[in-house]
Amino acid sequence: MKTAAAPASAWEVRMxxxxxSLEAEVVDGRGRKTLSLGEREEDDFVIxxxxxxxxxxxxNGLEVRFSTGIAGTGSIKGAEPVSLGxxxxxxxxxxxxxxxxxxxxxxxxxALEIGGQHIEVRQTRGRVARLRIDALATVALxxxxxxxxxxxxxxxxxMTPLNLIPKEMKKK
Numbered sequence: 001m002k003t004a005a006a007p008a009s010a011w012e013v014r015m016x017x018x019x020x021s022l023e024a025e026v027v028d029g030r031g032r033k034t035l036s037l038g039e040r041e042e043d044d045f046v047i048x049x050x051x052x053x054x055x056x057x058x059x060n061g062l063e064v065r066f067s068t069g070i071a072g073t074g075s076i077k078g079a080e081p082v083s084l085g086x087x088x089x090x091x092x093x094x095x096x097x098x099x100x101x102x103x104x105x106x107x108x109x110x111a112l113e114i115g116g117q118h119i120e121v122r123q124t125r126g127r128v129a130r131l132r133i134d135a136l137a138t139v140a141l142x143x144x145x146x147x148x149x150x151x152x153x154x155x156x157x158x159m160t161p162l163n164l165i166p167k168e169m170k171k172k
Contacts, residue, residue: 010124011062011104013055015045017117026124033057037119049115052099060103064110064121067099072112072119074102081111 010028013035014021023045027035036043038052047053052067073081076092084100087093093102104110109122 009057009059009061011055011057012120012122012124014120015047015117016120022117027055027057027062028124029057029059047114047117047119051114053112053114053119055121058103061106061108062104062121063101064104065096065099065101066112070112070114072110074111075109076107077105078107081109084112 010026010030013025013027015023015037025032025035025044027033033056035045035055036053037045037047039046039048039050040052043052049069050067051069052065053070054065056063056065070084072084074084074087074093075081076087084093087102088095088100093100102110104121104123106123109120112119112121
């Protein structure tokens with residue numbers, strides 16, 4: 001698996017249960033542009049308590065939409081984290097018809113909690129794993145495996161079984 005330097009506009013969403021890491025996803029303009037968390041079939045990852053979170057990468061940052069039932073803190077412009085309620089009061093987090101939304105900029109981060117699950121959202125640092133699929137190599141591998149299977153079938157089909165039990169023992 002190849003790694004690439006994380007672009008300045010890449011965002012990392014890490015999900016944990018206690019000290020156990022559950023999942024980590026990168027949302028950026030080059031790969032995944034959206035990530036949806038909830039209990040619906042179309043969601044990418046399951047979170048409980050009927051809560052919903054939706055992340056959308058934009059040129060201006062990461063748009064985060066979330067439903068009620070989500071607690072946590074947010075750090076805006078590198079400041080000390082404050083509760084989501086305080087961010088709503090300040091007008092940083094805005095209300096919408098389906099809950100709340102905020103657009104995070106480079107120095108912003110969120111630490112969310114939903115029924116014991118912890119979700120950290122921040123700009124990605126370091127390197128990001130990028131799986132590049134080589135179509136020609138994949139086709140060659142599948143063709144080679146198919147030929148190997150055909151060879152095994154044709155070789156084993158014409159063979160007579162090896163009888164290791166002597167005839168004298170069979171009659172008893």
